[in-house]
Amino acid sequence: MLENKLIKLGLNKYEVDAYLYVLKHGIAEAGAAHKETNIPYGKIYETMNSLVTKGLFEVQNSRPKKYMTKKPSNALNGLYAEKKKQVDEDLENTRKLIIDIGKEIDEIKTQKPAERSFWITAMGNEIPEMTKSNFEEAEKEICILLYLPKTAASGFHSHSDETNESETRQEMMKAFERGVKLRMLSSKETGMMHTPDDESYGMNNTAGNIEIRYQDEPFPAYFTIIDNDKVVFSIIDPVEQNNVIAMTKVWDQRLASKLQGKFEEMWESAKKLH
Incomplete structure (x- = not known):
């Protein structure tokens, strides 16, 4: 009505x-x-x-x-313009408020937690959100060890859709623009499948941020190390091995350093994909 x-x-x-x-x-x-x-x-x-x-x-x-x-057409267009002006002003005020809040939060001294580690798990539709957050949180480098069985390499996927994939690509691009580096280590088949196309991803100016290497027999695992501080484990469906059914993100510097050491060891002996 x-x-x-x-x-x-x-x-x-x-x-x-x-x-x-x-x-x-x-x-x-x-x-x-x-x-x-x-x-x-x-x-x-x-x-x-x-x-x-x-x-x-x-x-x-x-x-x-x-x-x-x-x-009516003029009046309603004028009402729209006025509402847009109000919304723009509200957004600008919100932006300034967020900046002010962020500065005050940064000044709060946070106690070092007694627990050595903290973890969260994502399943189903939560997986794309965690994948996106990995790029949002990264400040320096993301290292990915991606080994999949040859039977899974051709059709690997997780719970995602075009919108989620687009949002993840956007966060990845923002991370690269901040100077974040991405290193991926995999089997040759998997590496070829996951090599991003510079033009379709809009990565012509940031392609230097990515390096992919492969091993003929890589360490059988799938994990991501973020800034040598956090580790994300991807759980492969044992029945459908081209599907990630869960992810667990762990805040644990000791664990991250341990896996980073293993990653660097394999990286040195791996071959460049291109």
Whole structure:
């Protein structure tokens, strides 16, 4: 209904009733609008003036005042422009607030946790979100050991869709623009499958951030090391080996350093893909 759409646009119920009344009658007085709508007498002038302020009414300053609707297309476009201005101002204020909050949070001294490690797990539709967060969190380098059985290499996938993949690519590009490096170690078949196309990914200016090497018999595992600080383990479906069924992210510097050492050892003896 038109009434509901006008309310969604930002008018209240009284304003909708008054606007439609004047629209139908061409020119109307506030008193007549009050008598023929459900708008209380104590609210009618406030309502009419509000519609003037919002650019929906023209007002004749006679006694009594008379009101006429502006050309609807112009009036509604003006209302849109005003709402857009308000939204832009709100967004800018929110941006400034976030910056201020971030600065104050950075000044808070965080105690070193007593626990040595902390972990979270993602399954199903949560997996793409964790994959995206890996690039969001990275500050220096991401190292990926990606070994899959040859039977799985041709059709490897996880729970994702075009939107998730696009968002992940965007975060990957942002990470590269921040100077984050990506090193991937895999079997040759898997490495060929996961080599990004520079043009389709928009990576012409950041291709130097990526290096892929392979081994004929790599260490049988699938994990990601982020900044030598966090480790993400990908769990392969034992029945459908081309599918990741879960991911576990572990904050543990000792574990990350241990796996980083193994990664570097294999990296030195691996061959460049190109």
